[in-house]
Amino acid sequence: MCGIAGFLSTALRGAGADTVITSMLSRIGHRGPDDAGYYLDDGFAMGTVRLAIVDEAGGAQPMSDPSDRYWISFNGEIYNHAELRRELQAAGRRFRSDHSDTEVALQAWIHWGAEGFARFNGAFALAIRDRVTGDVVLARDRYGKRPLFYVDEPGRFLFASEMKAFRGFPGFSFEFDARELASTYAVWTPLPDRTPFKGIQQLPMGSVLTLRGSDRALRAYHTLDFDVPAFDGSEAEAIDFIRETLRDSVELRLRADVEVGVYLSGGLDSSIVTALTTQLSRHPVRTFSVAFENKTFDESESQRLVAERLGTQHSTVTVGSTDITDNFLTGIYHAEVPTFRTSFVPMYLLSKHVRDSGIKTILSGEGSDEAFLGYSLFRETLLRRQWNELSDTERRTKIASLHPELAHFGPEHQEHLVGLYQQYSTEHMPGLFSHEMRFSNGRFAARLLAEKVDPFADLQNLVATTPGYQDRSAIHKAQWLEYNTLLPGFLLSTQGDRTALANSVENRCPFLDPAVVRAAASVNLRYDDGLVEKALLKKAFRDVLPEWTTSRPKQPYRAPGSAAFKDHSPDYLELLLSEAELAKAEVIDVNFARRLTDKVMSTPVENISTREDQTFLYLLTTMALHHQFVRGDEPVTPAPLSLGVRVDYRSHSEDAR
Incomplete structure (x- = not known):
C-alpha cells in the first residue's frame, strides 16, 4: 500500500522538478512512511511513498522493467500476483524481484496492455511511463478501492492519490465548484469522475487514461454486470459455493509479509471475515472494534460475543462526543470531501489504534451489502416496485419488516409509512427509482448553496448515457447506483481508504473480490423472495458464528451526528460558521446556513430531522x-x-539505494 503523485509540465523541464515532486509526496507521506522515491524525465515526474506489505526488501519504487524503458509508481496490492507472475514468466517475461506485486503489475501491462488490468484481483491505482514514446498511463481498480485524482490544464497535468498533494505544485490553488457541491450533497458522494473542486477530476473506477502528447484517451476496462446466470443447484450446494468462494477470497487477502488483522463491527459481514481468517491465518488473529459511550450506537456486546466465540485477541477503542469533535478537523482533512456523517472520525481513531498495536494491514466487511443485497434500500425497492400488486395487509407486514431497529418504523407510524411508500411507488426521477426516497434529503441539503441548480441533473445524465442501464431491473439499477456512488465515494474512501491510510494502515475487502461479486449475483433472489436480508449468507456461516449474529436484523454502523457538537461545542464552530466566515466561502447561502445552524444548536436532538442533521454536517x-x-x-x-x-x-544519473 502506498501513495503516488506526479506531473507533466512544460515549465518544469529543468531544475526544481525534484523539489516539486518531493513537496507533493510529503503531503501524502502518511500513506507510505516506510520508503519514498521519485523518477524524473523530460518534464515528467512521478513518485511513491511506500507502505511495505509485500516484498518488503525488493519492492522499492518507482520501479522499472529490466530494459529501463517502462517505469511504474503503484498504490495498492494485486492479491493474485503469484498466479499472474507464473503466467507472465511462461510467456517469456523476465523479473528482477522474487515476489513484488508492483513488478507483476508493470509486466502485465507491458505484455497485455490495458487488458492486463482486468486480470488483476486487487485494490490499486497506478501510473506508468514509457520512456521511448513519452506516453503516460493511469489506471484504477474495478471497484474504486484506491483513489486517483488528476488535473488536466494547458501546460500541466497533475495526478495524485490524494488531492492535497496538488498544493505542492507551484501556483496550484483550490476553488469549490458549486455545481459539484450540489451533486455531492444530493447524492451523498461525488460522481465517479468528479470532485467538489474546480479542475480536479477522479479517474473513474475500472478505467485507464492514456496521455500521448496532447491527446487523451479514457476508457473502461471493466463494467459492472449483475445479470449473471443463476446458480444451477440446490440451496445446500449454493451455500457451499458461497462459503468456498469467500474462503478463497480471504485466503488471497492474507497474502502479506506482515501480520493481518480484522475490523470486527459485530455484524454479520465482519464476523464472517473474522471466522474465515481464524481458519486460514498463520498468526493468532487480532480483531479491532469501535465502541461508543452513547449506547444508541454501541455494538460492543456483539463484538465481544463474536471475539469470544472465535477466540481472537480483541481490543476496542471507545469513542465519545468529545473524541469526535476533537478529531473532526483532522479527519475531514484526510477525507477531502464534504460528508453527511461523522462516522469517519471513529474509523480514523480505530486505524490509529490498529497502527499503534503494530498492525499495518486489516481486513473488513465492506462490499457485502452491495453484493448480497443487504441494505434495506434493496428491500424497499422491491416493495415499492410490487406495491400495486400487494394487499394492504401485505404492504403493512413488509413495511414493518424493513427497519425493526428503528423506532419510527413502529406500529404507531404505520399510517404515515403506508402513505410515504404509496407516494414513492411510481418513478418520478427517470432511472433513479430505487434511490428517490433517499435523495429527497439530498435535495434539501443542496439549499445550502447560493447558486441554485438541479443537484440530480448530472447523475440523471450519467444513468441516461450509460450503455445498458435502462434495460436493467430495478434491483440491478439500485446495485449499479450503490457501486458507483456510496460505496466508492464514501464507504471505501471517506470511511475507508482515507481514514486507514491517514494512520498508515492498509484495508482489504474480501467481499469485493470479483468472484464473490459474481457468486452473489448468481444466488441473489434465487433462494428467497428478496425481502429476507442476506438469508443465504447467514445460512452459510451460522454454524461458526454466535446465533445472535445470524438471527438479528442488520444494525448499520452509525455515529453521533450534530448532537456531538451540541454536547461539546468546539471552539472552531464559531470560526467556521459565523456569518463573516460563511460569506468568505462565497458558495454558501449565508441566510439559509445561519437559520439551519441556529435551529440545530438550539433544538433538542430528538426534534432535529435526519435531513437537517445531514445538512448541518455538510455545512x-x-x-x-x-x-x-x-x-x-x-x-x-x-x-x-x-x-x-x-x-x-535529465542528467543520466541514478542513485538507487
Whole structure:
C-alpha cells in the first residue's frame, strides 16, 4: 500500500522538478512512511511513498522493467500476483524481484496492455511511463478501492492519490465548484469522475487514461454486470459455493509479509471475515472494534460475543462526543470531501489504534451489502416496485419488516409509512427509482448553496448515457447506483481508504473480490423472495458464528451526528460558521446556513430531522475544507521523506539505494 503523485509540465523541464515532486509526496507521506522515491524525465515526474506489505526488501519504487524503458509508481496490492507472475514468466517475461506485486503489475501491462488490468484481483491505482514514446498511463481498480485524482490544464497535468498533494505544485490553488457541491450533497458522494473542486477530476473506477502528447484517451476496462446466470443447484450446494468462494477470497487477502488483522463491527459481514481468517491465518488473529459511550450506537456486546466465540485477541477503542469533535478537523482533512456523517472520525481513531498495536494491514466487511443485497434500500425497492400488486395487509407486514431497529418504523407510524411508500411507488426521477426516497434529503441539503441548480441533473445524465442501464431491473439499477456512488465515494474512501491510510494502515475487502461479486449475483433472489436480508449468507456461516449474529436484523454502523457538537461545542464552530466566515466561502447561502445552524444548536436532538442533521454536517465539513484547502490552513504539517529510489534521466544519473 502506498501513495503516488506526479506531473507533466512544460515549465518544469529543468531544475526544481525534484523539489516539486518531493513537496507533493510529503503531503501524502502518511500513506507510505516506510520508503519514498521519485523518477524524473523530460518534464515528467512521478513518485511513491511506500507502505511495505509485500516484498518488503525488493519492492522499492518507482520501479522499472529490466530494459529501463517502462517505469511504474503503484498504490495498492494485486492479491493474485503469484498466479499472474507464473503466467507472465511462461510467456517469456523476465523479473528482477522474487515476489513484488508492483513488478507483476508493470509486466502485465507491458505484455497485455490495458487488458492486463482486468486480470488483476486487487485494490490499486497506478501510473506508468514509457520512456521511448513519452506516453503516460493511469489506471484504477474495478471497484474504486484506491483513489486517483488528476488535473488536466494547458501546460500541466497533475495526478495524485490524494488531492492535497496538488498544493505542492507551484501556483496550484483550490476553488469549490458549486455545481459539484450540489451533486455531492444530493447524492451523498461525488460522481465517479468528479470532485467538489474546480479542475480536479477522479479517474473513474475500472478505467485507464492514456496521455500521448496532447491527446487523451479514457476508457473502461471493466463494467459492472449483475445479470449473471443463476446458480444451477440446490440451496445446500449454493451455500457451499458461497462459503468456498469467500474462503478463497480471504485466503488471497492474507497474502502479506506482515501480520493481518480484522475490523470486527459485530455484524454479520465482519464476523464472517473474522471466522474465515481464524481458519486460514498463520498468526493468532487480532480483531479491532469501535465502541461508543452513547449506547444508541454501541455494538460492543456483539463484538465481544463474536471475539469470544472465535477466540481472537480483541481490543476496542471507545469513542465519545468529545473524541469526535476533537478529531473532526483532522479527519475531514484526510477525507477531502464534504460528508453527511461523522462516522469517519471513529474509523480514523480505530486505524490509529490498529497502527499503534503494530498492525499495518486489516481486513473488513465492506462490499457485502452491495453484493448480497443487504441494505434495506434493496428491500424497499422491491416493495415499492410490487406495491400495486400487494394487499394492504401485505404492504403493512413488509413495511414493518424493513427497519425493526428503528423506532419510527413502529406500529404507531404505520399510517404515515403506508402513505410515504404509496407516494414513492411510481418513478418520478427517470432511472433513479430505487434511490428517490433517499435523495429527497439530498435535495434539501443542496439549499445550502447560493447558486441554485438541479443537484440530480448530472447523475440523471450519467444513468441516461450509460450503455445498458435502462434495460436493467430495478434491483440491478439500485446495485449499479450503490457501486458507483456510496460505496466508492464514501464507504471505501471517506470511511475507508482515507481514514486507514491517514494512520498508515492498509484495508482489504474480501467481499469485493470479483468472484464473490459474481457468486452473489448468481444466488441473489434465487433462494428467497428478496425481502429476507442476506438469508443465504447467514445460512452459510451460522454454524461458526454466535446465533445472535445470524438471527438479528442488520444494525448499520452509525455515529453521533450534530448532537456531538451540541454536547461539546468546539471552539472552531464559531470560526467556521459565523456569518463573516460563511460569506468568505462565497458558495454558501449565508441566510439559509445561519437559520439551519441556529435551529440545530438550539433544538433538542430528538426534534432535529435526519435531513437537517445531514445538512448541518455538510455545512460544517464544507467550511472546514474551505479553511484547509481553499484558504490553505492545513492542519497537518507535511512530514519529511526518507528518499530511497531517486532516478533523474535529465542528467543520466541514478542513485538507487
